Amino acid sequence: MxxxxxxxKIMVSNxxxxxxxxxxCPIRQVVSRFGDKWSLLVLYTLSESPSGVMRFGELRxxxxxxxxxxxxxxxxxxxxxxxxxxxxxxxxxxxxEYRLSETGLSLMPFITRLIGWAKEHFHDVVTDVVTD
Numbered sequence: 001m002x003x004x005x006x007x008x009k010i011m012v013s014n015x016x017x018x019x020x021x022x023x024x025c026p027i028r029q030v031v032s033r034f035g036d037k038w039s040l041l042v043l044y045t046l047s048e049s050p051s052g053v054m055r056f057g058e059l060r061x062x063x064x065x066x067x068x069x070x071x072x073x074x075x076x077x078x079x080x081x082x083x084x085x086x087x088x089x090x091x092x093x094x095x096x097e098y099r100l101s102e103t104g105l106s107l108m109p110f111i112t113r114l115i116g117w118a119k120e121h122f123h124d125v126v127t128d129v130v131t132d
Contacts, residue, residue: 033081038066038074040111043083046100047108053099083107 022028034040045062046054054062060071075098078084083104089095100108118125 034078034083034107036074038063038070039078039083041066042071042074042078043100043104043107044111044115046084046098046104047111053097055095055097059098078104 034043041063042059045059046052049058056071056075059075060066060068063071066074075084075086079086082101085099085101087097087099089097
């Protein structure tokens with residue numbers, strides 16, 4: 001439960017009541033915006049780039065299991081959240097580069113710690129993995 005509990009509830013279209021604390025809770029509102037697997041992978045991939053800058057094609061080649069459409073949508077979402085900066089060069093054909101914003105850079109130590117935790121506890125959490 002979020003630490004910002006409220007006394008009243010909000011009705012939603014399907015007649016369920018939602019505690020307003022859910023709407024004001026930072027963990028729900030912030031993490032839900034970049035907590036999907038593609039966003040985390042894009043952020044990590046950009047952070048691991050030697051130059052800190054990648055073009056769409058480079059990201060696409062690195063994240064081969066992410067479709068072009070999903071990668072594009074993820075980058076737009078991360079840009080809208082001020083986690084990724086997009087720079088378009090006025091060339092023909094246009095060149096577009098992506099890098100982490102200052103806000104995105106400030107998030108990376110936490111994502112890196114989460115990755116470390118995931119590596120350490122992988123077999124404890126992922127129980128459907130078949131090992132030889």
